[in-house]
Amino acid sequence: MASGRLGKHLKILEFALSSMLRRRMKNAGLVIVFGAVVFLLSSIVFLTSALRAEALAVLEGAPQLLVQRAMAGRHALIPLRYGETIARLPGVGAVTPRYWGYYYDIYTGANYTLLGIGDARLQAPGATALRLVEGAFIAPRQRGVCVIGAGVARIRGARIGGIVSLRDARGWMQEYEVIGLFESPSRLLTNDLILLAEADLKALFGMPDDGATDLMIEVYNPREVANISRKILERLPDARPIGHAEILRTYETLFNWRGGLLLAMFLGAVAAFMILAWDKATGLSADERREIGILKAIGWETADILALKFWEGAALALVAFLAGVTAGYAHVFYFGAELLAPILKGWSVLFPAIDLEPRIEPYTLTVLFLFTIVPYIVATIVPSWQAAITDPDRVMRSV
Amino acid sequence: MVKLRDVTRVYNQGRPNEVRPVDGVSLDIDVGEIAVVKGPSGSGKTTLLALIGCMSRPSAGRILVAGRDVAKLPERFLTEVRRETFGFIFQQLHLIPGISVLENIMLPLYPVDIGFSAAKRRALALIEQLDLAQRRRFKVETLSGGERQRVAIARALINQPRAILADEPTAHLDGGLSGELMRIFGDLRSQGKTLVIATHDPLVYDNPLVDRVFTMRDGRVLDDGDGDGGGA
Known part of the structure; x- marks a missing residue:
């Protein structure tokens, strides 16, 4: 049948x-x-x-909590002493300042993210997922060098040993030798991110010694993020805590x-x-x-x-x-x-x-x-x- | 085989354009005979044939096919009766263009529980019988009128029906081909098939093979089919 x-x-x-x-x-x-x-x-x-x-x-490996400073609603550099206040809160582990900023490149007509590296450890959200495909990362105290994403290298026609020129806060051109290329799970990072020595980045952007772009906060218990954010705001009213979930929601x-x-x-x-x-x-x-x-x-x-x-x-x-x-x-x-x-x-x-x-x-x-x-x-x-x-x-x- | 009792078919009932192509018709057709319904164009022959063949439902009256009243049968059962009892040869033939002679003939078997090979064998036997072997792969629109007529006959026979209903089968044929068609009909009768033919062609209704002639005019049957009820 x-x-x-x-x-x-x-x-x-x-x-x-x-x-x-x-x-x-x-x-x-x-x-x-x-x-x-x-x-x-x-x-x-x-x-x-x-x-x-x-x-x-990009968000993989991102910190549970970031703290920025908002002045009149605008993102401003955050004083490093804020980190000392935050580190004293119960449930908070390490507080690490991050130095980064957007850079508009008139030659390629795109915005890049420049990230300062304070030591051999990469500090960016998602940066822990970076994988070096050629050359080396920036060594401690090394200056005048950069590590770029493979996509950036392709777009700018750069290679190991080549030079990336960036205009600093005073309008002078600064040159950085490319010493490494990285890949990441996100094409956004490989096409967007340029790593510089922390001191080079601060000089390029004209950042003061006592300020950072934001602070990366280690929270022992992820469920306490909202609680800790509230405590930060009580002590530092101009701080802007941003939780992992909030970033995720923004992207979504x-x-x-x-x-x-x-x-x-x-x-x-x-x-x-x-x-x-x-x-x-x-x-x-x-x-x-x-x-x-x-x-x-x-x-x-x-x-x-x-x-x-x-x-x-x-x-x-x-x-x-x-x-x-x-x-x-x-x-x-x-x-x-x-x-x-x-x-x-x-x-x-x-x-x-x-x-x-x-x-x-x-x-x-x-x-x-x-x-x-x-x-x-x-x-x-x-x-x-x-x-x-x-x-x-x-x-x-x-x- | 088929009995009609006071069968009426009304279109657009209750409207100004109401028509009654069949109006109070009663007639009997026995198994194994050739019955002709003759009459001028518009007299209701085609509608009567459609009613007998379960292609249309009467507005009033009873239609008995092999003793079973089909007038009020649900659509599904009506299709079953139609498929198992009748084979149709339409006036316009209604073959499907763009497909071959073989496929056209096999079409009625597609929705039936019979394997493709068996269906093909049955179709090829009919093709042989109706002398279409050389044309079996041809698309039907490339055939002559007589060949198309034979394809339509083969398609009507493929389900091995008990009765063949033919509407103006000689309308597009010359005298020679009409005679040939009547010979085929005679063969079918000798195989025990019942044939009901609607026509206004004297070559058909005056043919000695015909057992019974009903005359229709304005939707009514004027006689009981046993004698000549008048010319078309």
Whole structure:
């Protein structure tokens, strides 16, 4: 019985495929439109999920708590004595000052993050995940050198032994010899980060001896972060404690917002697709209606007609979906999401151009599948069902 | 085989454009006979054939097929009766263009629990019988009128139905081909099939093979089919 049903569906599937070939021009048009919509949607979800993954990778190994200073709501250097006050709080371990800042490079038109290294230990959030691929890290008391991300090296055409020139706070050009290249789990870091000796960085930015960019706080019990943040604010009202979870939320919001913006912009494309699907739902061609009438007249049941239309819709939608997703994947991960670049202008000013790590999230892919294939198949089946439940004589005569 | 009792079919009931293509028709058709429904265009022959073949439901009256009242059968069972009892030859033939002769003939077997190879064997036997072997891979739109007619007959026979319903089968055939078609119908009758033919072609209703002729006009059957009820 089961094999009989399977055999029946195989025959219907074969007829469905041959029917699609008979209407190859129309179906090719549908595949192109459907595929284009899936391409746009999948490009957006691939891009946002890749960016979110980059952000999360940056946060790996980040401190539980960072403390900055805010003056009139603006980020300002934090006095080192704040660290002494914080270190006295119960539950707080080491307090480490960080020296870093953004640097706008007029030659590449991008912002880099410059990070000062006080000793051989790397102190940046995420920096513990850095992996040296060539050369060496900065040694204690070493000056006039830098270690750069492999992406930065590629963008600036720098290599080991080469020179990175940066304009200091007084407007003079300072030169730093590249002594090492690193990789990290995040392409954002490898394309953005330049490590300098701490003293070099302070001189470059003109930072005073008693101030740091922020303080990295070790909290023994991660559940106490909120409590300790409150105590810091009680003692240092102009401090701005930032917990790990808060950074995470900020990144999530940022990338979800960008993804939402992109999706909104392509709403037009989705709407066009829905109109197409609706058009298909409300009107079968005369040939298709006649064919349904003939099939009914020669003994096909309504369920058989629906199976036929299901296979037709599923085959077309699957081909279009796979083509669209593949093209979206290539667009984002191999061609740098060039079609979406104009919308990402703000982002590209914050970060230099990066190659995103190819990745696929099954959840987003499933959502995409459900929001494109299911409506299409339903839109295909509904009009066929309407024709199939009408007397075949009437269907054939009304054509 | 088929009994109709006061069968009426109304379209657009209660509206200004209401029509009654079949109006209070009663008739009997026995197993193994060739029955002809003759009448001018628009007299209701095609609708009557559709009602007999369970392709349409009557607005009133009873239709008994092999003793079973099909007028109020649910759609699924109606399809089953249609598939197991009747084979159709439509006036416009209604073959599916773009697929081969073989596929067209096999179409009624696609949703049936019969293997592809068995279905193909059955179709090839009919193709042989109807002298279409040389054309079996041709797309139907490339065939001549007579060949297409034979494809339609093969498709009607593939489910091994007990009755064949043919609507104006000679409409697109010349005299020679019409005679050939009647010979095929005679062969089918000799195999025990019942044939119901709607036509206004004298070559059909005057053919000696025909057992019974019903005359229709304005949706009504004018006689009981045992005698000549008047020319078309």
